[in-house]
């Protein structure tokens with residue numbers, strides 16, 4: 120296990136406070152009303168100079184009295200899974216991202232569909248590809264034994280991603296807790312709001328910006344692609360006849376294009392890949408560890424996803440990519456800061472929402488007989 124020196128912790132904590140100052144905003148609704156417009160700029164504007172002591176109900180070590188073991192149990196459970204399967208860490212990171220991006224970090228992504236009402240899980244960006252639900256369930260089960268109805272699923276998602284990053288060699292960041300679980304989860308909302316790997320850079324920057332994540336935060340968060348895999352169907356169009364002249368995407372390094380063509384043949388039928396048999400590392404040639412190799416790749420035209428490679432398309436974004444490619448420590452610091460910011464997007468706190476017993480369903484949807492169990 121990696122040890123954190125005290126001075127490092129202090130440094131991280133200072134970074135943390137600074138980022139909180141710039142990131143949090145208060146949600147005014149009660150978690151049950153109209154939430155689709157939650158990320159309108161008005162919901163975020165005007166809070167950039169907030170005092171770090173006035174978080175929207177989030178507190179450092181929120182569970183210190185009600186469930187002092189909570190963070191330890193989460194860390195331990197995530198560690199058990201991460202050591203067993205290599206897809207767990209990137210899966211938990213993506214889960215947190217997909218949660219926070221749609222209606223805020225409220226665990227809405229964990230809810231199963233109700234009859235006639237498909238949940239976020241059914242959106243195309245999530246269906247058959249989102250992972251980590253088993254980890255969250257295992258954590259929640261342990262916590263329900265220790266301290267029933269206390270630790271929110273939203274906090275479990277945010278803390279599990281934090282721990283997964285750290286366990287794969289990424290930075291550690293203290294995270295405030297006290298998030299509450301949302302009561303709304305709609306497939307259509309996720310469908311409309313989650314960015315796609317085919318999106319233009321402008322569209323991606325705009326989508327992040329709506330959630331209070333500015334250009335540099337976005338470039339930094341895309342660095343999450345240092346771990347994890349994608350599939351041929353998300354890359355195929357870049358390899359063959361990209362702009363109708365029979366050649367690959369000119370922004371892709373030709374050496375990479377040749378390598379990927381071998382892995383993803385043109386006539387590969389998409390169905391065969393639907394189960395994700397062909398796994399392409401998004402950080403091609405990198406290790407399964409958390410580092411800034413991804414940015415070195417992007418500089419050399421080795422970005423596997425169109426969305427990633429576009430970071431080199433404008434000077435405004437390319438400068439920071441080059442900075443990160445050169446300075447891995449800078450990336451780690453900024454990534455920690457950006458994750459804190461992402462983890463506080465649109466949170467429910469105080470008496471908003473609820474704390475679920477089972478992360479997959481609302482309290483009101485629990486089968487009778489479970490209550491009081």
Ligand SMILES: *[C@@H]1O[C@H](CO)[C@@H](O)[C@H](O)[C@H]1NC(C)=O
Nearest residue numbers: 359360361362363364365366
């Ligand atoms: C490439 O795409 C263009 C336009 O869609 C089409 O006319 C052409 O036949 C394609 N070429 C190949 C080699 O598939």
Ligand SMILES: *[C@@H]1O[C@H](CO)[C@@H](O)[C@H](O)[C@H]1NC(C)=O
Nearest residue numbers: 372373374375418419420421
């Ligand atoms: C393509 O990749 C090679 C390394 O494989 C690198 O030396 C070269 O500079 C890259 N080309 C461009 C245009 O970035």
Ligand SMILES: *[C@@H]1O[C@H](CO)[C@@H](O)[C@H](O)[C@H]1NC(C)=O
Nearest residue numbers: 333334335435438439440442
């Ligand atoms: C974003 O990153 C670039 C490149 O490092 C830097 O010049 C710029 O000042 C940063 N912008 C902000 C708002 O931090």
